[in-house]
Amino acid sequence: MLLESAERFLGEHSSSQVVRAAAELPSGVDLALWSRVTEELGWQVVAIPEACDGLGLGAVELVILLEKLGARLSPIPFFASALAAMILRTVPTSPEQTRLFEALAGGAVVAFAHTDARPDWNEVGVKVSSAGAPHIAELNGEARYVIAGGVAEQLLVAARGEGGVRLFSVPSDAPGVSVRHRPTVDQTRSLAEVTLTGVLVEPGCELAADWERGLGVSLDMARILSAAEQVGCAQEALDMTVAYVGERVQFGRTIASFQAVKHKAADMMLKVESARSLLYYAACTADAWLQGSADDQALREAAAMVASAAGDTAFFVTGTGIQLHGGVGITEEYDIQLYFKRARALEAYLGRPDESRERLAQMLLDGPELEGTVHAA
Amino acid sequence: MQLEFSPADEQFRNEVASWLRDHLCGEFAAIRGRGGPGDEHHFVDERKAWERTLAEGGWTCIGWPEQWGGRGATIEQQVIFNEEYARAGGPGRLGHIGETLTGPTLLAFGSEQQKQRYLPDIRAGQAFWCQGYSEPGAGSDLSNIKTRAEWDEQERVWRFYGQKVWTSLAHESDFIFVLARTDVSQRGHRGLSFFLVPLAQEGLEIRPITQLTGTAEFNEVFFDGACCSPEDLVGEEGDGWRVAMGLLGFERGVSTLGQQMLFQVELDEVIRLAKENGASRQPALRQRIAEAHIGLRTLRYNSLRMLSGEDDGSLSREAMIYKLAWSNWHRNLGKLAMDVLGPEAELVESAPYELNRLQSLFLFTRADTIYGGTNQIQRNLIAERALGMPREPRGDA
Numbered sequence: 001m002l003l004e005s006a007e008r009f010l011g012e013h014s015s016s017q018v019v020r021a022a023a024e025l026p027s028g029v030d031l032a033l034w035s036r037v038t039e040e041l042g043w044q045v046v047a048i049p050e051a052c053d054g055l056g057l058g059a060v061e062l063v064i065l066l067e068k069l070g071a072r073l074s075p076i077p078f079f080a081s082a083l084a085a086m087i088l089r090t091v092p093t094s095p096e097q098t099r100l101f102e103a104l105a106g107g108a109v110v111a112f113a114h115t116d117a118r119p120d121w122n123e124v125g126v127k128v129s130s131a132g133a134p135h136i137a138e139l140n141g142e143a144r145y146v147i148a149g150g151v152a153e154q155l156l157v158a159a160r161g162e163g164g165v166r167l168f169s170v171p172s173d174a175p176g177v178s179v180r181h182r183p184t185v186d187q188t189r190s191l192a193e194v195t196l197t198g199v200l201v202e203p204g205c206e207l208a209a210d211w212e213r214g215l216g217v218s219l220d221m222a223r224i225l226s227a228a229e230q231v232g233c234a235q236e237a238l239d240m241t242v243a244y245v246g247e248r249v250q251f252g253r254t255i256a257s258f259q260a261v262k263h264k265a266a267d268m269m270l271k272v273e274s275a276r277s278l279l280y281y282a283a284c285t286a287d288a289w290l291q292g293s294a295d296d297q298a299l300r301e302a303a304a305m306v307a308s309a310a311g312d313t314a315f316f317v318t319g320t321g322i323q324l325h326g327g328v329g330i331t332e333e334y335d336i337q338l339y340f341k342r343a344r345a346l347e348a349y350l351g352r353p354d355e356s357r358e359r360l361a362q363m364l365l366d367g368p369e370l371e372g373t374v375h376a377a
Numbered sequence: 378m379q380l381e382f383s384p385a386d387e388q389f390r391n392e393v394a395s396w397l398r399d400h401l402c403g404e405f406a407a408i409r410g411r412g413g414p415g416d417e418h419h420f421v422d423e424r425k426a427w428e429r430t431l432a433e434g435g436w437t438c439i440g441w442p443e444q445w446g447g448r449g450a451t452i453e454q455q456v457i458f459n460e461e462y463a464r465a466g467g468p469g470r471l472g473h474i475g476e477t478l479t480g481p482t483l484l485a486f487g488s489e490q491q492k493q494r495y496l497p498d499i500r501a502g503q504a505f506w507c508q509g510y511s512e513p514g515a516g517s518d519l520s521n522i523k524t525r526a527e528w529d530e531q532e533r534v535w536r537f538y539g540q541k542v543w544t545s546l547a548h549e550s551d552f553i554f555v556l557a558r559t560d561v562s563q564r565g566h567r568g569l570s571f572f573l574v575p576l577a578q579e580g581l582e583i584r585p586i587t588q589l590t591g592t593a594e595f596n597e598v599f600f601d602g603a604c605c606s607p608e609d610l611v612g613e614e615g616d617g618w619r620v621a622m623g624l625l626g627f628e629r630g631v632s633t634l635g636q637q638m639l640f641q642v643e644l645d646e647v648i649r650l651a652k653e654n655g656a657s658r659q660p661a662l663r664q665r666i667a668e669a670h671i672g673l674r675t676l677r678y679n680s681l682r683m684l685s686g687e688d689d690g691s692l693s694r695e696a697m698i699y700k701l702a703w704s705n706w707h708r709n710l711g712k713l714a715m716d717v718l719g720p721e722a723e724l725v726e727s728a729p730y731e732l733n734r735l736q737s738l739f740l741f742t743r744a745d746t747i748y749g750g751t752n753q754i755q756r757n758l759i760a761e762r763a764l765g766m767p768r769e770p771r772g773d774a
Contacts, residue, residue, distance in 0.1 A: 242764050257767040259753075262760035269759055270698045277678040277695060278671070280378040305671045357667035358660075364648060364670055365657040 002061060006068040009041060014072040016335050019188055022075030026181050027150040028190030034076040038107030043078060045105045047085040052101035059086070059221070059286035063228035063279060070232025073188045073342055077109045079225060080148035084110035086221040087156055087167075089290060091208040096169050103154065111152035111172075112222070113143035113194045114215065121219060121351045123165050123212045128196055130159035130166055137161070137206060139168065139176075139199040145349070149192025150181040156207070157196070158215055165215050167208040168201050175199070186345035188338055217289070217296060220303035223350050224282045227310035230346050231275050234310075234317040237339040238268045241321040244336075248326070255324075264324060268317045275306070275313040282306040301363060308356040314343035378678070379685045382453055390457045396434055397465040405430070405468075412469030413639060415741035417594040420468065421549050428472045428502030438476050438500045440631070441484065445492065446500040452631060456684065459635030471549065475499035475506035477632075479554055482571075486612045486620045494608075495552075495573065509541040509555035509574070509598060510621065517754050520566040520618065524600060526557035533607060535572060536580075537600035543748065547583045547596040550576055555600075556621050559614050569617035573609040580604070590740045591730040633680040633699065640673055640707065643738060647714050650735075656717045665713050672706040697763045701755040704745040711735075711742035 013033060022030040038044050046061050048054020055061075062082045069078055085104055088097055104110055116127035128141035139159055149155070155170045155177070172179055176199035182191050208214050242265055245256040255261050285302040288294035318340040322329035325336050347353065382390070401409060405427055408420045431437050440455045441447025450458065470476070480499055483491050498504035515521040524539025537557055547553065553574050560568030576583070580602035585593035612620045651657040651666060679702065682695045714735040715722040726733050732740070746752045760766040 242766065246766065254767060257769070259757065259769060262764075262766050263753070263756040265764055265766060266701070266756035266759035269694070269763060270701055273695050273698045274675045274679065274702060277378075277682050278675050280682065281380065281674070281678040284378065284380050304667075305674055308667070308671055309675065354664060357664050357671070360667040360670060361657075361663035364666060365652060365663060 003064050003068070005041065006043075006065055009037075010068055010072045010074060014069075014074040014076075016338075019073045019075055019338070023187040028075060028181075028184075028188070029077055029148065029151045030075040031151060033074070034078075034109075035107070037076055037078070044081050044107055047082055047089070048101050048105045049089070052098055053105040054085075054101065058290055059224060059283040060280075062086075062225060063283040066225055066228035067232035067235070067279075070229030070342075071236040073233070073338055075188060077111075077148035077151060079229065080109060080111050080152065082225055083112055083147075083218075083222050084156060086225070086286075087112060087214075087218045088207070090214050090217050090221075091167060091211075094204070094207065096204050096207060100154065100169060108154060109148055109152045110154045110156060111146050111149045111192070112156045112158075112218070113146045113149065114156075114158035115144060116142055117144055121355070123215050126158045126160050126165050126215070128157055128159040130161035130168070130201075135203060137166075137168065137201045137203075139170070139196040139201060141196055143194045143196075144191070146179075146192045146194050147189070149179055149194055150190060152179075152192075155194060157194070158211065161209075163209050165211045166206060167211045167214065169205045169207055170196070170199060170201060184345065186341040188342060189345060213296065217299060219350055220299045221286055223303040223307040223356075224279070224286050226346055226349055227275070227279050227282065227306040230310035230314040230343065231272065231279050233339050233342050233346070234268075234272045234275065234314040237314075237318040237321040237336060237343075238265070238272055240336060240339075241265065241268070241324050244328075245324055261324060264320055268320055271309075271313040271316055275309045278302075278306045278309050297363070301360065304356040304360045304363075307351065308353040308360070311347040311353040311356070315347050318343040378682050380681060382457065386451075386453050386457055389454050390461055393436075393458050393461040394465065396436065397461060397467065400430060400434060401427075401465055401467060408468040409466035410468070410642075412471070414469070414744075415590060415592070415594075415737045417469055417546060418592055421471070424468050424471050425502070425505070425549075427468055428470070428505075430502075431472075432500060432502035437472055437502055438480060441476075441480055441496075441500070445480075445484070445496045452684065455631040456634050456680075459632050460638055463635040463638035471505055471546065472499065472502055474508055474545075474550075475504060475552075478508060479506045479552075479573075482554070482611065482620060482623070485623055486571075488608070488611075490608055491573065491611065504552060505546070505550040507544050507547045507550040507553050507576075509544060509553045511543045512540055513542055517751055520569070522556055522558055522569060524555065524557045525561060526555075526559050526570060526572060528559075529604065532604070534604040535607065535610065536602050536604045537572075537574065538602065539600050541598040541600075542586075542595075544583075544596045544598050545594055547576065547598050548585065552576060553598065554611075556617050559617075563615075566618035568615055569621075570614050571611040571617040571620040572605050573611065574603065574605045578603050588741075589743070590732060590737055633683070633703075634677070636703070637673060637676050637680070640676070640703075640710070643710060643714070644669055644673055646735070647710065647717050650714075651717045654717070654719060656719060662713075662717060665709075665716075669706070669710055669713055672702075672709070676703055676706060694763050697759050700750060701752055701759070704742075704752065704755075707745045708742040711739035715739045 043065055045054040046057050050056040088100055115125035128139055130137045130139050132138050152172050155172050157168045157170050159166050176197045178195045180193045182193055184190055245261050246254055248255050282302040285294050285298055289299045321336045322340055328334050329336050408423050411420050412424050439448040439450040439458055443449050526535045526537055529536050553576055555572045555574050556569055558568055559570040582599040584597045586595045587593045656662050679695050686693045761768055
């Protein structure tokens with residue numbers, strides 16, 4: 001049901017024209033469309049606990065929506081909203097956590113800011129410093145590549161302090177916070193740069209201390225959610241390519257009738273369906289982690305697998321899509337190029353596919369054995 | 378997507394596992410893990426004895442209806458059986474053509490007389506079957522069958538003339554089912570009929586085909602007047618294509634998890650070797666090992682998606698990619714195994730050409746992307762059936 005309503009709504013309201021228009025805005029986000037989604041469809045409450053006005057669902061439902069949003073390149077901050085909800089579910093209960101859940105449920109945009117200019121996409125990347133625990137903390141430093149940062153009312157800031165990595169809740173209009181919009185190669189998804197200069201944070205706004213493990217888990221959750229967008233993006237690129245080659249006539253027949261073209265399309269579908277199978281597994285694993293029936297290692301493995309597969313898949317499928325479009329594939333007019341750009345951006349976000357494979361290799365070859373690799377579903 | 382089986386199915390799993398533990402030992406200990414692809418010619422007598430032991434325990438033909446000695450097992454139970462069988466190191470099944478092809482074909486299209494004559498011996502592990510579809514001129518273009526079946530009015534038998542090829546284990550089997558042309562005025566899938574033919578007779582010769590591994594699992598089968606009785610025609614005369622293809626659409630991946638269990642054993646061996654010989658420290662090999670791990674897990678979740686899908690007999694998208702996915706994965710594993718072995722990969726175990734397990738894997742997996750529909754045919758099927766792209770026009774030659 002979620003799937004059908006998402007398809008219907010996005011088909012009507014997130015057309016190519018809407019996406020291209022949003023790309024012209026400084027923030028890159030269509031806030032009017034986001035208001036309709038939050039008010040009419042309520043997707044933002046999916047992963048919010050029931051006690052905080054949410055549906056208490058998890059990654060399985062989020063990936064269904066994110067696949068559809070990825071397929072339309074929809075210019076709304078749903079990924080940021082969903083990720084914030086998942087991150088908040090990994091931190092200890094506190095009044096600030098409840099307040100943020102309720103704000104998210106009301107449609108507020110909350111963005112995750114955690115890394116600097118040379119990201120390692122792990123705790124090493126955290127360069128914002130925090131001093132002054134356990135009293136009022138002072139944050140200084142910079143976080144880059146913040147998705148939906150330009151429209152966020154609230155920031156989740158990872159910072160380094162004496163006790164390791166900590167997570168803070170910071171209003172984006174707090175004194176000392178400056179948010180700069182950065183245009184991107186992927187024109188349909190903008191990023192922001194957050195600078196914190198002497199930002200003072202009340203003790204109640206420290207969501208987690210000693211948060212290195214939580215950061216690892218959060219990044220794995222982010223990889224799984226991001227993979228859903230990649231699978232959706234790849235599926236749509238495949239569909240629009242098959243439609244195009246079915247109309248384009250050369251040598252007196254549609255180019256879809258040539259095996260050289262058909263076999264490329266078959267390889268595209270092979271990759272999309274393979275990535276989708278892994279995605280569904282990874283989403284189930286993320287939910288199992290939330291329920292305490294999967295450990296960090298299982299989540300890390302699932303995230304690395306799906307990030308590698310979905311990243312390679314989206315890049316291959318959108319790139320091959322351009323190739324099969326021929327000359328028009330490299331024009332601004334045709335949408336396939338927008339999907340290619342999104343695929344490139346998502347492939348690099350949170351670590352390239354080869355970095356994911358190296359993380360897996362460490363688990364398989366360097367550490368203790370992964371137990372029951374086949375049977376552990 | 379369901380990642381777990383029901384408690385009742387898990388109970389069934391325990392029953393299978395404990396029976397196998399109790400029986401796959403003693404005289405059968407030597408055939409554990411033997412007789413799989415690339416090794417099918419080994420321990421044939423012992424594996425036939427094992428088939429009879431399986432049959433006595435009620436573990437052959439479990440998917441058949443109870444009326445014919447099966448358990449009426451659900452798809453899930455059949456998957457579990459195959460998985461546990463592989464996990465226990467169960468030897469390559471000599472009875473699988475009879476159990477999974479002849480039996481279901483007869484159950485769907487056979488006469489009462491055919492069922493009574495053939496099903497009990499298959500179920501009992503007493504009669505072994507091989508498959509007579511491919512011919513030298515009918516590979517990917519399977520319907521281009523030239524083998525003829527002629528009606529001999531005097532002897533009242535069908536007589537066969539022609540050649541089948543790639544017939545696995547024909548030399549160890551009792552019967553072959555043959556797709557032959559009964560109307561030579563027809564071409565393609567018209568004018569074909571489906572017959573059940575005994576192998577031990579005049580006018581039928583089996584010649585082994587030596588493969589690149591130096592072993593011979595496949596055969597050529599030559600027909601020069603060999604015969605079968607009119608009662609051994611399955612379905613109507615001229616209805617052979619429908620009979621032969623009838624069950625393919627209902628394949629829901631019963632054997633996939635069992636197959637993946639064998640793949641995991643191979644991958645584990647490659648990983649163990651890489652850790653031992655230091656290959657695991659080479660960045661390029663680390664990437665490929667991780668990729669192999671991801672690929673195998675992808676096959677698993679792809680299968681679980683297939684099993685969670687609608688049981689309406691239609692092929693889902695994930696089912697349509699499965700052959701292409703597993704065959705490429707397995708072939709790549711064979712190459713990875715050689716690369717992890719390093720320079721040692723080039724030295725055979727003993728003269729003249731005794732290969733070790735990984736060398737054999739490397740060479741034999743080149744067949745995976747060819748048999749059962751080549752990669753090229755698989756891509757055509759995906760493009761035409763799943764993506765709705767046009768069919769290639771047929772040549773007239």
